[in-house]
Amino acid sequence: xxxxxxxxxxxITSDTFALSSEEILKKIDQIRxxxxxxxxxLKITYKKEGKEDIIQKxxxxxxxxxxxxxxxxYPANNKGRLFLMVGNNMWIYIPDTRRPIRISPQQRLLGQIxxxxxxxxxxxxDYNAKLxxxxxxxxxxxxxxxxxxxxxxxxxxxILLWTDTENFEPQKAEFYTVSGKMLKTAFYKGYANVLGxxxxxxxxIHDELCKGEYSIIEYxxxxxxxxxxxxxxxTYLKHIR
Amino acid sequence: MKKIVLIAILVLTTFPFQANASMSDATLEFQGVxxxxxxxxxxxxxxxxxxxxxxxxxxxxxxLYNDSSINLTYKxxxxxxxxxxxTWTINNEERGSFRNFVDDAYMDIKIRDTSFLxxxxxxxxxxxxxxxxxxxxxxxxxxxxxxxxEEERKKNREGNYLLRFESIKEKQTFSFLIxxxxxxxxxxxxxxxxxxxxxxxxxxxxxxxxxxxxxKLGLNLSGVVGNNIELHTEIALGKGSDRRFLRKKSEIGPxxxxxxxxxxxxxxxxxxTFLRALMGGHYTWTNxxxxxxxxxxxxxxxxxxxxxxxIEMVKDADSKLKNPxxxxxxGIFKENLRxxxxxxxxxxLRKNYFFFRLSNPExxxxxxxxxxxxxxxxxxxxxxxxxxxxxxxxxxVIRFGINWFSGDSQSEFGLVPQNTELQLEARYFx
Numbered sequence: 254x255x256x257x258x259x260x261x262x263x264x265i266t267s268d269t270f271a272l273s274s275e276e277i278l279k280k281i282d283q284i285r286x287x288x289x290x291x292x293x294x295l296k297i298t299y300k301k302e303g304k305e306d307i308i309q310k311x312x313x314x315x316x317x318x319x320x321x322x323x324x325x326x327y328p329a330n331n332k333g334r335l336f337l338m339v340g341n342n343m344w345i346y347i348p349d350t351r352r353p354i355r356i357s358p359q360q361r362l363l364g365q366i367x368x369x370x371x372x373x374x375x376x377x378x379d380y381n382a383k384l385x386x387x388x389x390x391x392x393x394x395x396x397x398x399x400x401x402x403x404x405x406x407x408x409x410x411x412i413l414l415w416t417d418t419e420n421f422e423p424q425k426a427e428f429y430t431v432s433g434k435m436l437k438t439a440f441y442k443g444y445a446n447v448l449g450x451x452x453x454x455x456x457x458i459h460d461e462l463c464k465g466e467y468s469i470i471e472y473x474x475x476x477x478x479x480x481x482x483x484x485x486x487x488t489y490l491k492h493i494r
Numbered sequence: 495m496k497k498i499v500l501i502a503i504l505v506l507t508t509f510p511f512q513a514n515a516s517m518s519d520a521t522l523e524f525q526g527v528x529x530x531x532x533x534x535x536x537x538x539x540x541x542x543x544x545x546x547x548x549x550x551x552x553x554x555x556x557x558l559y560n561d562s563s564i565n566l567t568y569k570x571x572x573x574x575x576x577x578x579x580x581t582w583t584i585n586n587e588e589r590g591s592f593r594n595f596v597d598d599a600y601m602d603i604k605i606r607d608t609s610f611l612x613x614x615x616x617x618x619x620x621x622x623x624x625x626x627x628x629x630x631x632x633x634x635x636x637x638x639x640x641x642x643x644e645e646e647r648k649k650n651r652e653g654n655y656l657l658r659f660e661s662i663k664e665k666q667t668f669s670f671l672i673x674x675x676x677x678x679x680x681x682x683x684x685x686x687x688x689x690x691x692x693x694x695x696x697x698x699x700x701x702x703x704x705x706x707x708x709x710k711l712g713l714n715l716s717g718v719v720g721n722n723i724e725l726h727t728e729i730a731l732g733k734g735s736d737r738r739f740l741r742k743k744s745e746i747g748p749x750x751x752x753x754x755x756x757x758x759x760x761x762x763x764x765x766x767t768f769l770r771a772l773m774g775g776h777y778t779w780t781n782x783x784x785x786x787x788x789x790x791x792x793x794x795x796x797x798x799x800x801x802x803x804x805i806e807m808v809k810d811a812d813s814k815l816k817n818p819x820x821x822x823x824x825g826i827f828k829e830n831l832r833x834x835x836x837x838x839x840x841x842x843l844r845k846n847y848f849f850f851r852l853s854n855p856e857x858x859x860x861x862x863x864x865x866x867x868x869x870x871x872x873x874x875x876x877x878x879x880x881x882x883x884x885x886x887x888x889x890x891v892i893r894f895g896i897n898w899f900s901g902d903s904q905s906e907f908g909l910v911p912q913n914t915e916l917q918l919e920a921r922y923f924x
Contacts, residue, residue, distance in 0.1 A: 488667035
């Protein structure tokens with residue numbers, strides 16, 4: 254009997270019972286997004302030394318995790334523009350043209366921010382995760398995940414993600430191109446209690462190609478709110494009020 | 495009256511530039527741009543069609559316009575849209591003229607969650623191509639301002655009076671519209687269009703059937719390959735030709751004088767089916783640099799033999815204008831050349847075109863640059879269009895652009911009445 258108990262103890266303390274890389278990624282996504290269907294506001298500030306900050310604001314609606322509708326709310330000359338992302342398909346709608354145009358998630362929106370950074374809040378939809386060696390940063394140990402794109406349409410080819418070992422709060426991410434070049438580094442900051450748990454409300458993204466430039470994404474007004482299915486149709490965009 | 499309208503517009507636009515008045519159920523949004531565009535044409539008085547500057551083009555022109563839109567929504571079910579372009583133009587040959595263009599003035603009514611009824615004047619912008627939209631049947635015959643960029647030409651275009659019903663399902667959208675003939679307001683032949691859109695896998699597909707003076711079928715396909723390539727194609731099949739030709743109407747003067755009065759005529763290809771097709775793609779680099787390449791085939795364009803025939807007649811009129819035969823004045827030859835000029839639908843005269851555009855935004859943070867080339871593949875003539883935008887001041891964009899025409903004297907872009915077109919433009923967004 255004691256042998257059985259001993260074996261059981263070994264089992265529950267071994268890696269067999271540890272979370273898989275995909276499960277860890279799901280936990281990270283649950284921290285970043287309060288569910289599959291929700292809304293939030295977003296502010297992007299692009300900073301460059303010696304230059305005035307450039308600010309853009311958006312209202313984002315997410316449905317079933319893979320559908321996002323992003324409405325530009327500031328500045329005035331961008332007002333009324335919309336992004337729609339359904340699965341891997343992405344369109345931009347400019348009110349004057351009244352004709353949604355196909356775009357790719359990787360295209361840059363402002364500063365270091367790509368379209369996909371705004372329209373997609375979770376990683377597990379687009380990336381497979383692989384657990385790498387734990388890594389110490391500033392005397393603290395972090396889980397390191399390597400995320401590789403499931404499809405060619407994903408915003409990045411590869412992402413390295415550092416997350417807390419206990420609560421799985423993401424801390425840092427590096428984003429790479431197909432050629433293996435590092436594009437940018439993101440830091441998850443501003444953790445605050447929102448919709449029942451601590452979530453990062455600030456993402457600071459530093460450009461690795463243009464050193465000294467960075468962008469700050471601020472999330473606010475996060476709410477669980479459903480959006481009618483019809484809103485996520487390309488042809489519906491021109492009817493959105 | 496025009497002065498009053500102009501003053502009223504200027505007074506209105508001195509109000510706070512952004513009005514966003516929200517009552518409990520209604521929202522009003524007002525936005526737009528003031529544009530002042532100055533164009534200088536370096537005229538070429540030696541082309542076959544423009545000997546000694548026949549006056550088809552002014553040397554300089556200034557255009558001041560306000561492109562503004564008002565969007566009023568009420569309780570989610572009603573949207574009122576008004577987009578106008580009051581435009582004041584002055585050039586070196588005539589006094590200023592004023593015209594107010596109404597691109598949109600329509601009501602969009604939500605009948606059910608996914609069904610809409612649109613009534614009024616709407617500038618429908620259909621098709622997936624940038625340089626041409628052969629499937630945008632309703633815009634055929636509408637004036638296009640080629641001094642503007644490709645995207646702007648489409649949005650700054652007068653709309654059609656129409657009634658449109660649209661039903662949006664999960665992956666399909668069905669729409670039907672009628673654009674009737676309305677006295678002086680809309681003189682075109684009554685038109686109807688049926689359109690079906692579907693997202694097929696990751697490809698946008700739309701099929702349209704148009705019935706107007708002629709019947710037409712249109713197909714649009716577009717999709718993304720990888721994360722930075724977009725591909726699109728647009729195909730239109732339609733009965734009837736839009737072309738007019740030049741021919742000798744009658745011999746004037748003594749018999750066998752070899753001097754003719756010209757006329758333009760419709761070839762009456764009403765039953766023949768013509769194909770117009772465009773295919774192209776965009777490639778976007780991570781720094782936002784964007785390359786667009788498009789090829790356009792227009793079966794209704796001049797064939798080589800038709801073009802040669804046209805050029806021979808133009809050459810004849812040109813040489814006789816230079817040295818009028820004894821007993822004849824310049825008038826008849828000028829008129830023959832004027833008729834020839836009236837047929838010059840530059841940018842869509844021939845059958846094969848190739849378009850290329852490379853744009854690089856945010857150079858030194860405040861400059862956007864662009865280089866476009868439109869090549870007439872049939873005669874190897876082209877127009878090269880470099881431009882640069884300065885946007886270092888909030889809400890203001892200064893644009894400098896050049897249209898440089900190149901080609902031999904008997905080619906499409908070698909016949910344009912100017913060598914170069916220089917443009918300076920200032921835009922104030924509000």
